[in-house]
Structure formats: structure tokens, C-alpha cells
Amino acid sequence: MTVRTRFAPSPTGYLHIGGVRTALFCWLFAERHAGRFILRIDDTDQQRNVQEALRPILEGLKWLGIDWDEGPEVGGPYGPYYQSERTELYEAAVEELLRRGFAYRDYATPEEFQAEREAAQADKREFVYSRRWMAETPADYARFEAEGRQSVVRLKMPREGSLTINDLIRGQVEFQWAREQDHVIQRADGSCLYHLANVVDDQAMRITHVIRAEEHLSNTPRQVFIGRSLGYEMPEYAHLPFVAEPGSKVKLSKRKLDKYLKNRDFADLLDHGRRIAEAIGLETRPEEFNPVVVDFYREIGFLSEAIVNYLALLGWSLDDRTEHFRPSELVQHFSLDRVNRAPASFDPVKLQAFQDYHMQQLPLADKTVMVLPYLQRAGRAPAPAGADVETRVTQVLQAAGDRIKVAGDILDYDEFFTPDDALVFDEKAIDKRLRKPADAVGLLGRFRAVLAECEPFDAATLDAQLHGFVEVEGIQIGQMIHALRVAVTGKSVGLGMFDTLAILGRESCLARIDRALQLVQNRPAG
RNA sequence: GGCCCCGUCGUCUAGUGGUUAGGACACAGGCCUUUCACGCCUGCGGCACGGGUUCGAGUCCCGUCGGGGUCACCA
Numbered sequence: 001m002t003v004r005t006r007f008a009p010s011p012t013g014y015l016h017i018g019g020v021r022t023a024l025f026c027w028l029f030a031e032r033h034a035g036r037f038i039l040r041i042d043d044t045d046q047q048r049n050v051q052e053a054l055r056p057i058l059e060g061l062k063w064l065g066i067d068w069d070e071g072p073e074v075g076g077p078y079g080p081y082y083q084s085e086r087t088e089l090y091e092a093a094v095e096e097l098l099r100r101g102f103a104y105r106d107y108a109t110p111e112e113f114q115a116e117r118e119a120a121q122a123d124k125r126e127f128v129y130s131r132r133w134m135a136e137t138p139a140d141y142a143r144f145e146a147e148g149r150q151s152v153v154r155l156k157m158p159r160e161g162s163l164t165i166n167d168l169i170r171g172q173v174e175f176q177w178a179r180e181q182d183h184v185i186q187r188a189d190g191s192c193l194y195h196l197a198n199v200v201d202d203q204a205m206r207i208t209h210v211i212r213a214e215e216h217l218s219n220t221p222r223q224v225f226i227g228r229s230l231g232y233e234m235p236e237y238a239h240l241p242f243v244a245e246p247g248s249k250v251k252l253s254k255r256k257l258d259k260y261l262k263n264r265d266f267a268d269l270l271d272h273g274r275r276i277a278e279a280i281g282l283e284t285r286p287e288e289f290n291p292v293v294v295d296f297y298r299e300i301g302f303l304s305e306a307i308v309n310y311l312a313l314l315g316w317s318l319d320d321r322t323e324h325f326r327p328s329e330l331v332q333h334f335s336l337d338r339v340n341r342a343p344a345s346f347d348p349v350k351l352q353a354f355q356d357y358h359m360q361q362l363p364l365a366d367k368t369v370m371v372l373p374y375l376q377r378a379g380r381a382p383a384p385a386g387a388d389v390e391t392r393v394t395q396v397l398q399a400a401g402d403r404i405k406v407a408g409d410i411l412d413y414d415e416f417f418t419p420d421d422a423l424v425f426d427e428k429a430i431d432k433r434l435r436k437p438a439d440a441v442g443l444l445g446r447f448r449a450v451l452a453e454c455e456p457f458d459a460a461t462l463d464a465q466l467h468g469f470v471e472v473e474g475i476q477i478g479q480m481i482h483a484l485r486v487a488v489t490g491k492s493v494g495l496g497m498f499d500t501l502a503i504l505g506r507e508s509c510l511a512r513i514d515r516a517l518q519l520v521q522n523r524p525a526g
Numbered sequence: 527g528g529c530c531c532c533g534u535c536g537u538c539u540a541g542u543g544g545u546u547a548g549g550a551c552a553c554a555g556g557c558c559u560u561u562c563a564c565g566c567c568u569g570c571g572g573c574a575c576g577g578g579u580u581c582g583a584g585u586c587c588c589g590u591c592g593g594g595g596u597c598a599c600c601a
Contacts, residue, residue, distance in 0.1 A: 008601090009601095012601095044600095110599070113599095121527090124527075126529095127597095170530095170532095173530070173531080174530090175530075179529055179597090180529095181597075188599065193600085194600070194601050214530095214594090214595065214596095215595055216595095217530065217531065217596080218595070239531085241531085241532075244594085247537075248593090249532085249533090249594055251594075265552090310538095313538065313539080313550095314538070315538090317539055319540070320549055321540080321548080321549050321550080322549095323549080323550055323551090341532060342533065343532070344537090344538065345537065347551075347552085349537080349552060350537065352551090353550080353551050404563095466560095476560095477560060478560055479560095481560040482560070484560090485560080485561065491561090492562090493562045493563090494562070495562085495563095496561090496562095498560095
């Protein structure tokens with residue numbers, strides 16, 4: 001039998017990191033077994049703007065390489081894949097349940113039902129519905145309706161015995177039927193509820209393995225009851241531990257941003273993202289732009305491989321040492337029995353470490369392609385970029401090495417993409433390296449002359465020239481380099497000095513040194 | 527509160543009765559070095575607790591404690 005798994009997000013407008021982890025595991029399992037991964041949209045509750053709210057979710061999944069075999073945009077033999085378009089199926093299932101006596105019409109008003117529940121609570125009794133307003137025959141219906149009552153449909157849950165679920169991750173889990181409530185499956189207005197829809201769709205779509213977050217474990221008995229009552233062959237279940245908050249075991253939630261911001265690592269990541277977003281003129285509404293939302297990573301230039309790698313290891317492992325996987329390797333090795341049972345907390349620092357690793361593995365040409373749009377959006381490079389710009393980007397990238405952690409970090413090196421007369425000098429750096437040291441200006445002036453003559457103007461030659469220069473001057477190399485760096489980049493930190501000079505080229509270096517010298521002359525140390 | 531799940535360094539984890547409890551990230555110190563990164567070396571640090579079973583328990587059993595999830599005419 002072909003393995004079929006599904007991920008069923010509701011159109012909320014963003015793709016949550018915990019949701020992605022679930023989707024990833026479903027996808028991985030399907031791929032591993034040469035099965036099918038189905039995307040189904042749980043839009044039973046919200047009608048408006050579904051497509052709009054769905055777009056970030058679909059895009060996020062695509063970006064991560066979690067592609068679906070059936071679902072929105074691609075269709076498939078068991079569609080439609082929107083629950084809002086499958087209501088007849090649910091209604092038919094409700095009728096069938098009613099017909100078979102596994103459900104009943106309940107004519108209690110919400111108040112009456114609630115009163116029973118509260119009474120039980122007051123007595124510290126376990127609540128068991130009296131079924132006082134239960135109706136199972138047309139005659140009963142008529143009697144209650146004559147009173148002007150409306151009905152919902154409830155499951156007629158067993159009141160004895162137990163159910164054992166063989167969870168693929170948790171093993172055997174036993175539930176007592178008596179503890180289950182007569183859950184509503186159809187509202188008074190005729191619309192059906194999630195659990196019913198879910199079971200019906202899983203059956204109709206031939207889902208073989210339900211892989212979902214642990215929070216659904218307690219819901220499983222009622223779903224099994226529905227399925228069994230309808231004569232379905234039930235799927236296998238695997239309940240994943242959820243992704244927890246940084247440094248905690250509480251489920252990660254999209255609604256607790258303020259709390260996460262108190263976590264330094266989380267806040268640092270967000271700051272990093274905001275810096276980049278600001279530079280490229282990206283609007284950053286906190287609800288959509290934060291490290292709990294996948295889009296955040298895509299926007300600032302994370303590698304999807306890094307996210308996938310990190311998320312896969314959040315709850316799954318191959319062995320005691322293998323940490324780095326490409327998606328194809330995950331597919332090759334993934335198995336449910338190596339999924340951990342305990343919740344795993346989301347660690348922004350570790351995620352960054354995976355990003356660092358995958359970025360290091362990325363070929364220079366790919367990095368260039370990845371980084372260019374950031375320069376363009378920040379107005380630092382033309383679009384389309386000419387060959388000269390691309391060459392410079394590649395040079396900078398090469399010289400930057402591991403310093404570019406995410407694609408947007410290229411903007412930390414904007415000095416390479418700024419006209420000489422537009423370069424902004426960091427006043428503090430100028431003070432420290434040019435105004436304050438006694439002979440900095442003199443040294444810089446003399447080294448300018450060396451640069452003017454240096455031939456060829458490449459890193460190795462420049463290196464040799466500078467070393468010769470400091471020897472003649474009898475100074476430490478640091479005295480020269482710091483001043484030089486501020487002069488040509490405007491900053492106190494940057495790439496390797498000789499790479500910087502070589503990439504900039506003689507003309508720019510001289511022009512910038514002149515500007516820096518001018519600056520100090522106009523406003524000497526005071 | 528009932529039911530259910532979970533409990534190995536700060537974090538992610540390996541471990542399926544016999545290991546000096548391993549790895550990774552983070553952290554600390556050092557090396558490299560022109561800044562910032564990278565890299566390298568060293569170090570710190572863990573089986574929640576208590577009873578069993580056993581020659582021997584992180585691993586099996588029971589209990590305690592702790593954490594979490596779920597108990598909707600939400601999904």
C-alpha cells in the first residue's frame with residue numbers, strides 16, 4: 001500500500017515554525033516511503049480571504065522544498081482539497097452516523113447543557129451528559145421542535161470499555177471511553193466540526209499515516225470512534241512532540257512574541273533581521289516578521305536547507321554524531337522510530353549555527369546570486385546588475401568568507417558598493433584612528449604615496465608594500481592598518497585590509513584617503 | 527481538577543542492563559591575527575528524586591516530584 005500523509009494547515013496568514021516541523025516530518029515520511037504527501041486546507045471556520053491567508057503558507061512550504069503531490073494548485077484525484085468545499089461529504093457522514101445510532105440529535109440549549117456541566121463541576125463530579133434532550137427518532141425530533149428547540153448532532157460515545165492506540169512514536173496509549181464526552185459534530189446551523197471533517201477527509205483521501213503534533217493525542221479517541229462507527233479502516237497515528245519556546249517546555253506559540261523578546265538570543269536574531277529589513281525597505285509588522293514565522297528567514301536570506309536541517313533535528317536524530325544533512329539525505333534516513341518523545345525547545349542560536357554551516361558549503365556563484373537582490377533592493381546595485389557589479393560582489397563575497405551569515409549581511413559591506421564621494425565616515429572611528437593618534441595623518445599621507453605607485457595593485461603586493469612601509473617607519477603594523485581602514489571604508493571593522501584595498505582599486509583608495517584627510521584637516525582633534 | 531504525554535550537560539541529542547555517560551550548539555580560557563569573522567586546542571557542565579528487580583540500572587518495575595498537552599456549537 002502506498003504511504004499517504006497529509007498536512008492540514010488553516011489559512012492563518014503565516015507559516016509557523018512548529019507547523020513547518022510537522023509538515024516536514026509528514027513530507028519526509030512520505031518521501032522516504034516513496035509515498036504521497038497531501039496538502040489539505042482546513043478552512044471550515046474562516047471563509048474570507050482564504051487565498052490571501054494561504055499564500056504565505058504555500059510559499060513558505062515551497063521555499064523549504066516541502067512540495068505536495070496533491071493539494072492546492074496541483075489538484076489530485078481526491079479533491080477538492082479545501083474543507084470548505086467538501087461539506088456534502090461531512091453532512092453525509094453525519095447522516096450515516098445518525099442512521100447507525102452512533103450519533104444523536106441533541107435539543108438542549110447551550111445554556112441547559114452548560115448548566116449540567118457546571119453542576120457537575122460544583123459537585124466535583126466528572127461531567128457526564130444526562131442525554132436528557134437526546135432525540136433518536138423522528139417522533140422525538142418533532143416533540144422537541146414543537147417546543148421551538150434547535151438541535152446539534154452529538155456523538156453517542158461509549159460509556160464503558162477502553163481504547164488502545166498504537167502510536168508509532170509513543171507506543172500503546174490507553175483511553176477510557178467513559179471519560180470521553182458526547183462531542184458535537186454538527187452545529188445547529190448545519191455546519192460540521194473539525195474532528196468529523198478530519199476523519200472523513202483522511203478516509204476519503206486515503207491517508208495511511210496521520211502524523212501530527214502531540215496536542216492532538218487526546219483528541220484521537222473521538223476520531224477513532226467516528227471512523228470505526230463509519231466502518232473506516234483507520235490510519236496509523238504518530239504524535240510528534242511539539243516545538244517549545246526558547247529555554248522552556250511550553251508549546252511555541254505565535255501569540256507570545258513579547259515573552260520571547262525577553263530571551264536574548266531570540267531578540268538578537270530579530271534585531272539582526274530588522275537591520276536587514278530596514279536596509280532593503282521591507283515592512284516588518286511584528287506579527288509577520290519574527291523568528292517564529294518562516295517568512296522571516298526567507299526575507300533576510302537564510303538558506304532553506306539550514307532551516308530544514310535544524311528542524312529535522314528538533315525531535316529526530318540519526319545517530320550520535322551526524323548533524324548535517326541535506327534534504328535528500330534526510331529523506332534517505334528519516335524514520336519515525338527515531339523521533340524523540342520529549343518536546344524540544346526552539347533555539348535561535350543553534351538554528352544560526354546550522355545556517356553558518358550551510359552557508360559555508362554554498363558555492364561562491366550561488367552566494368552571489370543569493371546576495372545580489374539585497375544590494376539591489378537597498379539601492380546599492382542596479383537591476384539588472386552588469387557583469388562588473390557581479391564581479392565585485394563575487395570578490396567581496398570571496399574576501400568576506402564566513403562573515404556573511406545570511407544573504408542580507410552583504411549590506412554590512414556597503415562600502416564596496418558606494419561611490420567614493422558618497423562614502424559615510426564613522427566619526428567615532430575617525431576620532432579614534434585618525435584624529436587622536438599623534439602621527440596618523442602623517443603616516444596616512446605617506447602611505448598614500450606608496451599606494452599611488454604600487455604595482456600591481458593586488459592583495460599580495462599591497463601586503464608586501466605595507467610591511468615594507470611600517471619597517472621603514474619603525475611602527476607597528478596596527479598603527480597603519482586601523483587608520484587606513486577608516487580612511488577607505490569609513491568603518492573600524494571590515495574585511496581583510498589588503499583584500500579591501502585591492503577590491504576597491506587604486507583610484508577609490510586614493511580618493512577616499514583624500515576625503516578622510518580633508519575631513520580631519522577641516523575639523524582637527526579638539 | 528480529570529485524563530493523557532514527557533523527564534540524560536544551559537539547549538538539541540546518542541545511549542534498548544556492564545560506557546571514564548559520547549557528540550553538537552552555547553559558554554570560559556588559550557592559540558592564530560590588522561579589525562571583525564573563521565579555524566584550532568583546552569576546559570566547564572547532565573542521567574529529577576526515592577524505593578525495588580539484578581552480581582550490576584540512565585536503561586526494567588513501582589511511587590514521588592517536576593514540566594507540558596487536552597478537556598468548545600475553535601482548528
